Amino acid sequence: MTFKTGITAITLAASFAATGASAETLRLLTWGGYAPDEVIAKFTEETGIEVEVTKSNNEEMIAKLRATGGGGFDLAQPSQDRISGAQAEFEIYKPIDLSKINTDLFITSMLESTKGNTTIGEDVYGVPHIWGTSGLVVNTAGAPDVQDYTDLCEESVAGKVSYRLKRPTLIGFAFAMGMDPFAAYSDPAEYEKIISAVEEKLTECKANVKAYWGGGDELLGLLRSGEVTASMAWDTGGWKLNAENPDITFVAPTSGALGWIDTFALPRKTKAEDAAYKWINFVMQPEIAAMITASAGNFTASLGADGFADEELKARFQASFPPEAIDNINWYPTVPAGLEEIEGLALDRIKAAK
Structure with a gap:
C-alpha cells in the first residue's frame, strides 16, 4: 500500500x-x-x-x-x-x-x-477514494514473458525471482491458478483446499526464488542490481524503478492485480x-x-x-x-476470522520445505 x-x-x-x-x-x-x-x-x-x-x-x-x-x-x-x-x-x-x-x-x-x-x-x-495494487514488477528486458504470478515459476527466470511469504502471494497465485480465494472466504474448508494447492505450487517454485523479500528497500535493491528480474510488489515501487530504468516497470497480472x-x-x-x-x-x-x-x-x-x-x-x-x-483488479474484501491461521500454517510449511 x-x-x-x-x-x-x-x-x-x-x-x-x-x-x-x-x-x-x-x-x-x-x-x-x-x-x-x-x-x-x-x-x-x-x-x-x-x-x-x-x-x-x-x-x-x-x-x-x-x-x-x-x-x-x-x-x-x-x-x-x-x-x-x-x-x-x-x-x-x-x-x-x-x-x-x-x-x-x-x-x-x-x-x-x-x-x-x-x-x-x-x-x-463506503465509497472509494484512494487506491493501489500489488502485482508484478518486472525487468522486461530480462523477463519479457512474465505476465502472471505463476510465470515466476518458469525456467526462464530461475534464480531471479523474489516475492514475500505473506498472504498476498497466496492470494495472487490462487487467482493465477484459476481459483477464486475471495469467493471461498465464506467456506473455510474450500479456502483450505485452495491454500493447499497454492502451497504445493509455491513449494515447487522455491528453486526459482533468489530471495524472499521482507522490506521494500530490499526488493528495490535486488531489482536495481539485476539479481532479480521478476517479482511481486506494489505498483508505486515499480513506477519508482521505471523512473530510473525504463526496462523495469509494474505489470498488472493477467489474472488481476490485488x-x-x-x-x-x-x-x-x-x-x-x-x-x-x-x-x-x-x-x-x-x-x-x-x-x-x-x-x-x-x-x-x-x-x-x-x-x-x-x-x-x-x-x-x-x-x-x-x-x-x-x-480486472481483485479488490480485497474483509477477511473472516480463522483464515489467517490457515494461511499462516501454509506459509510456515513453505518456508520450512527443502
Whole structure:
C-alpha cells in the first residue's frame, strides 16, 4: 500500500467570505497526503467550509470512533476491508446516501466493488477514494514473458525471482491458478483446499526464488542490481524503478492485480454531513483528484483524473493500467476470522520445505 504517516492533527482555517461570519467546519479523519493544504484552500474558498484534519490509520480510526460511539469526526477514510466488521461490532458508521454523491465522477468498477464490500443489509457504508495494487514488477528486458504470478515459476527466470511469504502471494497465485480465494472466504474448508494447492505450487517454485523479500528497500535493491528480474510488489515501487530504468516497470497480472481501496465513510454521529458530501464531490473532480495523487503518491477512483496527473506518472500509470486492467483488479474484501491461521500454517510449511 501507499506509504502512510503517523497520527498528527492540524487545523486549517479560512475566513468565511468577507463577512466575518462563523464558518462551518468539516472534521476529517484521514491518512497523510489525502487532504493536501492546496486542496483544502480551494475547497474553503469555494464553499466557505473550514477543514480540520486528523491524520490516522485504520486501527486508530476504529479506536477513535469506537471510543466516542462514532463521534468526534464528520468524515473518515478507512480501508474498504475495515468497514463492515467494525460496523457490525461497534456501530460507528451511518449509511451513505448515494443520492447526495455525484457517482458519475467515479470509476464504475471501483465504486461498485466498494459498495459491495461495505454493504450491510441494504445499506452502503463506503465509497472509494484512494487506491493501489500489488502485482508484478518486472525487468522486461530480462523477463519479457512474465505476465502472471505463476510465470515466476518458469525456467526462464530461475534464480531471479523474489516475492514475500505473506498472504498476498497466496492470494495472487490462487487467482493465477484459476481459483477464486475471495469467493471461498465464506467456506473455510474450500479456502483450505485452495491454500493447499497454492502451497504445493509455491513449494515447487522455491528453486526459482533468489530471495524472499521482507522490506521494500530490499526488493528495490535486488531489482536495481539485476539479481532479480521478476517479482511481486506494489505498483508505486515499480513506477519508482521505471523512473530510473525504463526496462523495469509494474505489470498488472493477467489474472488481476490485488487491490486495496481507502474510502469515504460517515461516522455515526457526524455533525456536518452536508459538508462531508460536499468534500467528497469536490475532491473527486478529476483536476482536484490529480492534486491529491501528487500529494499521496497513489491514484484515486476519480474517472479521468489520470489525464491531469504529472505527465511521466500518467504515462507509467496508463501503461500499467489500461481500462481493462483496472476492471480486472481483485479488490480485497474483509477477511473472516480463522483464515489467517490457515494461511499462516501454509506459509510456515513453505518456508520450512527443502
